[in-house]
Amino acid sequence: MDFRLTKEEEAIKQEFIKFFDAEMKNAPPEFGNGGLEGIYATDEGFEFHKYMARKMGERGWLSMGWPKDCGGRDASIMEQVIFDEVRGYYNAPGVDGFAVGMFAPTLIAGANKEQKNRLLPPIARGEAFYCQGWSEPDAGSDLASLTTTAIREGDHYIINGQKTWTTGGHKAEFMFLLARTDPDSNRGKGLSVFHLRMDLPGIEIRPLLYMDGKHVYNEVFFNNVKIPATDMVGVEGEGWNLTRQTMNFERSGAGGFSGAKRYLEKIIDYVKTTQRDGRTLSKDPNARRKIAELFIASEVGQTLAYKISWMHQKGDFMGLITAACESKLFSTEMAQQMSNYATEIMGLYGQLEAGEHAPMDGSMVELYQFVKGATIFAGTNEIQRNLIAWTGLGLPRLKFRP
Numbered sequence: 001m002d003f004r005l006t007k008e009e010e011a012i013k014q015e016f017i018k019f020f021d022a023e024m025k026n027a028p029p030e031f032g033n034g035g036l037e038g039i040y041a042t043d044e045g046f047e048f049h050k051y052m053a054r055k056m057g058e059r060g061w062l063s064m065g066w067p068k069d070c071g072g073r074d075a076s077i078m079e080q081v082i083f084d085e086v087r088g089y090y091n092a093p094g095v096d097g098f099a100v101g102m103f104a105p106t107l108i109a110g111a112n113k114e115q116k117n118r119l120l121p122p123i124a125r126g127e128a129f130y131c132q133g134w135s136e137p138d139a140g141s142d143l144a145s146l147t148t149t150a151i152r153e154g155d156h157y158i159i160n161g162q163k164t165w166t167t168g169g170h171k172a173e174f175m176f177l178l179a180r181t182d183p184d185s186n187r188g189k190g191l192s193v194f195h196l197r198m199d200l201p202g203i204e205i206r207p208l209l210y211m212d213g214k215h216v217y218n219e220v221f222f223n224n225v226k227i228p229a230t231d232m233v234g235v236e237g238e239g240w241n242l243t244r245q246t247m248n249f250e251r252s253g254a255g256g257f258s259g260a261k262r263y264l265e266k267i268i269d270y271v272k273t274t275q276r277d278g279r280t281l282s283k284d285p286n287a288r289r290k291i292a293e294l295f296i297a298s299e300v301g302q303t304l305a306y307k308i309s310w311m312h313q314k315g316d317f318m319g320l321i322t323a324a325c326e327s328k329l330f331s332t333e334m335a336q337q338m339s340n341y342a343t344e345i346m347g348l349y350g351q352l353e354a355g356e357h358a359p360m361d362g363s364m365v366e367l368y369q370f371v372k373g374a375t376i377f378a379g380t381n382e383i384q385r386n387l388i389a390w391t392g393l394g395l396p397r398l399k400f401r402p
């Protein structure tokens, strides 16, 4: 297999690099080291996310892979991978993972024409920001046991219940929601997908704060929230199948590995410029071995991301589920190893988030704290392993509950 880019692909890559190189210089100090915290924890960070989204929207980059009849230009998977890689390397905001990454593919797969015409263009322009209303206090891994209801009354649905861990729910204008439209149903049957505004009467958003007070996650309560029936996406009661497709989009991000490469470059720079016990850290055989291991892992990860694109291209959707699980599992555990190692070699200074004594601008300690959650969100890594065993290796499927 030839991994080299074609001339055209190389030119596209250079265009992306030029854009991100220039635009990331506009990041406000509040964006810090980026990630979810950079986007959602401050107004300035979120404004920069919106600014970048509009810029990318103007260039058609948020919708490049969408079919032409949905406003996209059917760009090749490879073009999207290059975009994700370059954006990941620059740790750039502006691609709303919930809107662009999850809800848009759901709409393309299941919405009617009117909904596609109404909801897709603002996402493509980088003007619509969503949060994801799936998890509940008693429904996370076992999402199909969720109890939030959406009951049809005339030309409306009335929503009651609670969602939790809603990332960016305090900033997003919209939510895509999974709720039970048939209150007598259980598990996957009787669930439906909805689009809704976050400022409707009856919606209460309560922050789930970090220990240091930063606000990224939320609980969202619904008390008789009334939404138009036209905002139910797909066939009523068939939302589980639609959601299962979306899950693979949540797990298939290719940008994570190029982001890891950037972190690795920072670690390499650190060991080359730091003295320990009278010699440069980069001459320590243990440091060299560990960094080589991390480099190999990031290369393997990159190949896993390419494998997902290849599965997409082939239309092998069972293979895609396995590959997406592999990539999610591998990327999150690699990020944990990388940040564990970096904070270990930095010693006590590694705990500083800011200031002249904070190595690598505090980025590693932020990563260290953030990636603890990465093996939980988007489906825990235990669940990914179960799915790989079942879909990839053909082992018997385990039932969640009798």
Ligand SMILES: Cc1cc2nc3c(=O)[nH]c(=O)nc-3n(C[C@H](O)[C@H](O)[C@H](O)COP(=O)(O)OP(=O)(O)OC[C@H]3O[C@@H](n4cnc5c(N)ncnc54)[C@H](O)[C@@H]3O)c2cc1C
Residues within 6 Å of the ligand: 131, 132, 133, 134, 135, 136, 137, 138, 139, 140, 141, 142, 164, 165, 166, 167, 168, 217, 373, 374, 376, 377, 378, 379, 380, 381, 382, 383, 386, 400
């Ligand atoms: C930082 C963060 C952000 C998040 N953002 C969002 C969001 O924006 N929107 C949203 O809807 N949700 C979000 N989530 C929720 C996330 O999807 C759930 O936390 C996740 O699916 C796990 O569910 P749970 O927390 O209920 O844990 P549980 O499902 O209760 O799991 C507890 C433990 O049991 C293990 N386990 C459970 N079932 C099995 C099984 N069958 N086999 C083996 N092990 C099992 C799990 O792996 C885990 O270790 C977020 C979570 C985090 C941590």
